[in-house]
Amino acid sequence: MSELRFAGSDRYVAPPELMLAVNAAITLERPLLIKGEPGTGKTLLAEEMARALQLPLLAWHIKSTTKAQHGLYEYDAVSRLRDSQLGDPRVSDIGHYIVRGKLWEAFDRDDRCVLLIDEIDKADIEFPNDLLRELDRMAFDVYETRQTITARQRPIVIITSNNEKELPDAFLRRCFFHYIRFPDxxxxxxxxxxxxxxxxxxxxxxxxxxxxxxxxxxxxxxxxxxxxxxxxxxxxxxxxxxxxxxxxxxxxxxxxxxxxxxxxxxxxxxxxxxxxxxxx
Structure with missing residues (x-):
C-alpha cells in the first residue's frame, strides 16, 4: 500500500508545518499529539484528515471520568448477574457481556482508520500512562475471555489536548508533537x-x-x-x-x-x- 500523505482539504486550511507533522507521524507510525488553545481546529483536523485520506474516523471523546480501560473494553458484570437470576442461557458465554471500546473497534477493522482521542487532558494524570503499553504494542489482553486483541491494521492515532495540564514524559516520548499556533x-x-x-x-x-x-x-x-x-x-x-x-x-x-x-x-x-x- 502506498504511503498516505495529507495535504489539507477544501474545508481545512492546514499550514505547511502542520501537514509536515501529520505526515511525519504517519511515517513514524506514532500517535500525533496536537496541542493548542480551544477553537483552533484540533478536532476538525482529525475529521478532515479522515475525509481527505478517505479513511473511516473513530472518535473517542474524553471526559473527566474516562478511564483508559473504557477505550479497550468494559465487562458488564451487572447484566450478567441479572441474566443469571432470570435463567438466561447466555450467561454461559462471558463474551456476551464484553462491551468493546474505541481502541478495540479500531484494532478489529480490516481497513486502516483514523482514531481520534479527543481532549486527553480532561482525564486524570494516570490516563495517558495507562495507554502506553497498548499504543506501543497495538494489542491488549481481554482477561475475562483470555483473548489478545491485536490491530489488524495500525490506525493513525490523533490525540488532542487543550494544554490544561501537563502530560507525563513517558507518554510524550512516544508521540510526534505539534502545537497549533493561533493563525496570523x-x-x-x-x-x-x-x-x-x-x-x-x-x-x-x-x-x-x-x-x-x-x-x-x-x-x-x-x-x-x-x-x-x-x-x-x-x-x-x-x-x-x-x-x-x-x-x-x-x-x-x-x-x-x-x-x-x-x-x-x-x-x-x-x-x-x-x-x-x-x-x-
Whole structure:
C-alpha cells in the first residue's frame, strides 16, 4: 500500500508545518499529539484528515471520568448477574457481556482508520500512562475471555489536548508533537474564505481588525478563538451589518453581537470600561 500523505482539504486550511507533522507521524507510525488553545481546529483536523485520506474516523471523546480501560473494553458484570437470576442461557458465554471500546473497534477493522482521542487532558494524570503499553504494542489482553486483541491494521492515532495540564514524559516520548499556533491575519482570512466565500472584502477587513484587536487586549480572561470568529461573521451576515457600521461601532469601542466573541462577564465588563475611556 502506498504511503498516505495529507495535504489539507477544501474545508481545512492546514499550514505547511502542520501537514509536515501529520505526515511525519504517519511515517513514524506514532500517535500525533496536537496541542493548542480551544477553537483552533484540533478536532476538525482529525475529521478532515479522515475525509481527505478517505479513511473511516473513530472518535473517542474524553471526559473527566474516562478511564483508559473504557477505550479497550468494559465487562458488564451487572447484566450478567441479572441474566443469571432470570435463567438466561447466555450467561454461559462471558463474551456476551464484553462491551468493546474505541481502541478495540479500531484494532478489529480490516481497513486502516483514523482514531481520534479527543481532549486527553480532561482525564486524570494516570490516563495517558495507562495507554502506553497498548499504543506501543497495538494489542491488549481481554482477561475475562483470555483473548489478545491485536490491530489488524495500525490506525493513525490523533490525540488532542487543550494544554490544561501537563502530560507525563513517558507518554510524550512516544508521540510526534505539534502545537497549533493561533493563525496570523492572512491565514485567518483564508479560513474565513473557506467557510464564507461570498463575504465582502470590506467587511472581512474590518471584522479581522476588530477581532485581532480584541485578542491583543491584555485584560481578557478568555481570548476569542477561530471558531468564535466564524460564528460572529455568520451573525454579521445574518443581521446584514456592513463594514461601515462595524467601523463606526469600533471607533466608539463597541462590538456588535459581542456575545459571540467574549464569553465571560469580566471580559464584557472590561470592554465596557475601555469603551468609556475611548469616548472621553
Amino acid at each position: 491575519r492572512d491565514t485567518l482570512a483564508q479560513i474565513v474564505r473557506v467557510h464564507y466565500p461570498t463575504l465582502r472584502d470590506e467587511l472581512l477587513h474590518e471584522a479581522l481588525t476588530l477581532f485581532l484587536g480584541l485578542r491583543e487586549l491584555p485584560s481578557l480572561k478568555k481570548k476569542p478563538s477561530t471558531s468564535e470568529l466564524l460564528d460572529w461573521l455568520h451573525l454579521l451576515q445574518a443581521k446584514q451589518i456592513e463594514a461601515a457600521t462595524l467601523q463606526a461601532h469600533a471607533s466608539q469601542g463597541r462590538v456588535p453581537l459581542l456575545g459571540a466573541l467574549l464569553k465571560t462577564e469580566q471580559d464584557i465588563a472590561g470592554l465596557g470600561k475601555l469603551a468609556s475611556l475611548l469616548k472621553r
